[in-house]
Amino acid sequence: MKVLVTDPIADAGLDVLRDAGHDVETGYELEGEELLEAVSDASGLIVRSGTEVTEEVLEAAEDLVIVGRAGIGVDNIDIDAATDNGVIVANAPEGNVRAAAEHTVAMTFATARSIPQAHVRLTDGEWAKSDYLGAELDGKTLGVVGLGRVGQEVAKKLDSLGMDIVAFDPYISEERAERIGAELVELEDCLSAADFLTIHTPLTPETEGMIGEEELDLLEDGYVVNVGRGGIIDEDALAAKAADGTIAGAALDVFAEEPLSTDSPLLEHDEIIVTPHLGASTEAAQENVATSTAEQVVAAIVGEPVANALNAPSIDESAFPRLEPYIEIAETAGKVAAQLLSGRTEDIEVTYEGDIADEDVEFVTASALKGVFEPLEWQVNAVNAPQIAEDRGVDVTESKTRQAEDFQSLISVTVSNDDDSVTVDGTLFEGVDPRIVRVDGYRVDAIPHGKMVVTRNTDEPGVIGLIGSVMGKHGVNIAGMFNAREAHGGEALTVYNVDSQVPEAAKDELNDDDRIVGIDYITLDGQN
Structure with a gap:
C-alpha cells in the first residue's frame, strides 16, 4: 500500500x-x-x-x-x-507531551526572570544587573487553561516547585483535577487568581481569541505563557497590555500566523519573549x-483499531486481543439482521451479555452498525457508521448485562422499523470460532460465511427435502445446514450455507409452496 x-x-x-x-x-x-x-x-x-x-x-x-x-x-x-x-x-x-511541558516550564522561568533580555544586553556589553528584578515561582498561583495531557504535565511540574494550581477546563471532572493538585474554576476566576497563566487548549471556533483585552485585564501584573496553539490569545491586545504595563510579561512559542511577521507588534516590546514554535522540537x-x-x-x-483516532472509536492496546474476535461477529450479525429485515432500518439495538459486557465496546458497536448499513450499498466503515446512523435518523441503542444464560459472551443485533423486527445473536465457540447462534429466538448455531439462505417454513415432513431439491434443480449447492424449530408441528427456521447465488426462479418456486413462510438470500462476502 x-x-x-x-x-x-x-x-x-x-x-x-x-x-x-x-x-x-x-x-x-x-x-x-x-x-x-x-x-x-x-x-x-x-x-x-x-x-x-x-x-x-x-x-x-x-x-x-x-x-x-x-x-x-x-x-x-x-x-x-x-x-x-x-x-x-x-x-x-503522547509523543511530544514531555517536550511541550518542559518548554512551557522553561518559558515560565524565562519570563519570570527576564533571562533572554538580560542575555542580549550582556552580550551587547552591558552589565544591566540592577534593571531586572525577577519573580519567584514558589508560593505563586499558576492558572492553567486547558487541563489536557500537556496542561496536566505542566501542572504537576510546577506544583512540585511550590505553586498553587487553578485550572479552567469545561471537559474535565473536578475529581481528575483534584488528583493532580488543581482547583477547577471558571475562566474569569482562573485569570483573576493567576500570577502566571499557561494555555493548553486546542484551537477551535470557541477558543479562538478567548484571551483578549478584558481577560488580560483580569491578569493584572501577571505573566502569560503559551506553548499550545496560536490564535487563542489576541496578539494585538497582548502587545498593548505589555506596553501599558497591565501584564508583567509574556512568553509565546505559537502564533496566529506562522512564521511570525517581522512587523508583528509582539516584537516591539521587551517584556514579550518569543520562540519559533519549538515546543515539540526535541529529538x-x-x-x-x-x-x-x-x-x-x-x-x-490492515483494519485494526487505531489508538488515537479522533473521529472513530478506538480500543486500548491491552484490550484489543480480547475484543478483536467480536468485531467480526458483531459486523456479521448486523449484516444478517439488515438483510432479513423487511423495509428500511429505523432502529438498531446492540446488546452485550456476559464477559464482554465488562469491556469498552464502542468500536464493536460501530462494527455492528457497519454491518447493518453495508448491504444497503452505502460507502461505510467503522469510522462513519455512527455518523451515517445519525444522518439517516436511525436510533442506536447500546445495552449491557453481565448475565448470559447459555454463553460466556453474546452479542445481539436487533434492527427494526414500525412493521418488522429482526434479532441476530452471535458468539464465539472456544473464544475463536464465530457462530450465529440465534435468529429471532431460533437456536441455529450457523457458521457465518460467504453466501447463506434463511428459510422459514412449517415444521412438517418433506419441507427440507423440497428445499434441497429445488436448490439442486437450479444449480445451487448446499454446503451446510442448521435447523431449528419453535415447537413440534409449529414453524421452523433453517440456515443454509450455499456456494452460489440463489436465482429468483428458485425463490419463486419455493414461495409457491404453502409450507414455505419465507426465504431470504444473504451475502456476507460482498458478492452476489
Missing part, C-alpha cells in the same frame, strides 16, 4: 512504514493539483501542520484509510469531511510522534 508523507517526520517513522511492507512516498512541497494527484492512490497520509487536508483532498483520495497527524493539533484537517468519507483522523498526543519528541503516527497508519490499513 502507498503511504504519502507531505511534511517531514523523523526517519524512525518512515522505517516503521517500510518495515510493514508499505511504499512510502514523500512530497514536502506538494500543494494544489500536485497534492490531489499524489494522494489519489494513497491508503495513508501523514502530515504535520504544514499540509491543509481539505474536503477536496479527501474526496480526491478514494483509497485513503487514514490521515495521521504527527503531533497534537489537527486544525489543518477537515475532520467532518474525513468522517463523511470514512477516513480515520489520528494524532500523536526524542520528533521520533516519538513519527513512530506513533506511523504505527497507527499501519494498524488502520
Whole structure:
C-alpha cells in the first residue's frame, strides 16, 4: 500500500512504514493539483501542520484509510469531511507531551526572570544587573487553561516547585483535577487568581481569541505563557497590555500566523519573549510522534483499531486481543439482521451479555452498525457508521448485562422499523470460532460465511427435502445446514450455507409452496 508523507517526520517513522511492507512516498512541497494527484492512490497520509487536508483532498483520495497527524493539533484537517468519507483522523498526543511541558516550564522561568533580555544586553556589553528584578515561582498561583495531557504535565511540574494550581477546563471532572493538585474554576476566576497563566487548549471556533483585552485585564501584573496553539490569545491586545504595563510579561512559542511577521507588534516590546514554535522540537519528541503516527497508519490499513483516532472509536492496546474476535461477529450479525429485515432500518439495538459486557465496546458497536448499513450499498466503515446512523435518523441503542444464560459472551443485533423486527445473536465457540447462534429466538448455531439462505417454513415432513431439491434443480449447492424449530408441528427456521447465488426462479418456486413462510438470500462476502 502507498503511504504519502507531505511534511517531514523523523526517519524512525518512515522505517516503521517500510518495515510493514508499505511504499512510502514523500512530497514536502506538494500543494494544489500536485497534492490531489499524489494522494489519489494513497491508503495513508501523514502530515504535520504544514499540509491543509481539505474536503477536496479527501474526496480526491478514494483509497485513503487514514490521515495521521504527527503531533497534537489537527486544525489543518477537515475532520467532518474525513468522517463523511470514512477516513480515520489520528494524532500523536503522547509523543511530544514531555517536550511541550518542559518548554512551557522553561518559558515560565524565562519570563519570570527576564533571562533572554538580560542575555542580549550582556552580550551587547552591558552589565544591566540592577534593571531586572525577577519573580519567584514558589508560593505563586499558576492558572492553567486547558487541563489536557500537556496542561496536566505542566501542572504537576510546577506544583512540585511550590505553586498553587487553578485550572479552567469545561471537559474535565473536578475529581481528575483534584488528583493532580488543581482547583477547577471558571475562566474569569482562573485569570483573576493567576500570577502566571499557561494555555493548553486546542484551537477551535470557541477558543479562538478567548484571551483578549478584558481577560488580560483580569491578569493584572501577571505573566502569560503559551506553548499550545496560536490564535487563542489576541496578539494585538497582548502587545498593548505589555506596553501599558497591565501584564508583567509574556512568553509565546505559537502564533496566529506562522512564521511570525517581522512587523508583528509582539516584537516591539521587551517584556514579550518569543520562540519559533519549538515546543515539540526535541529529538526524542520528533521520533516519538513519527513512530506513533506511523504505527497507527499501519494498524488502520490492515483494519485494526487505531489508538488515537479522533473521529472513530478506538480500543486500548491491552484490550484489543480480547475484543478483536467480536468485531467480526458483531459486523456479521448486523449484516444478517439488515438483510432479513423487511423495509428500511429505523432502529438498531446492540446488546452485550456476559464477559464482554465488562469491556469498552464502542468500536464493536460501530462494527455492528457497519454491518447493518453495508448491504444497503452505502460507502461505510467503522469510522462513519455512527455518523451515517445519525444522518439517516436511525436510533442506536447500546445495552449491557453481565448475565448470559447459555454463553460466556453474546452479542445481539436487533434492527427494526414500525412493521418488522429482526434479532441476530452471535458468539464465539472456544473464544475463536464465530457462530450465529440465534435468529429471532431460533437456536441455529450457523457458521457465518460467504453466501447463506434463511428459510422459514412449517415444521412438517418433506419441507427440507423440497428445499434441497429445488436448490439442486437450479444449480445451487448446499454446503451446510442448521435447523431449528419453535415447537413440534409449529414453524421452523433453517440456515443454509450455499456456494452460489440463489436465482429468483428458485425463490419463486419455493414461495409457491404453502409450507414455505419465507426465504431470504444473504451475502456476507460482498458478492452476489
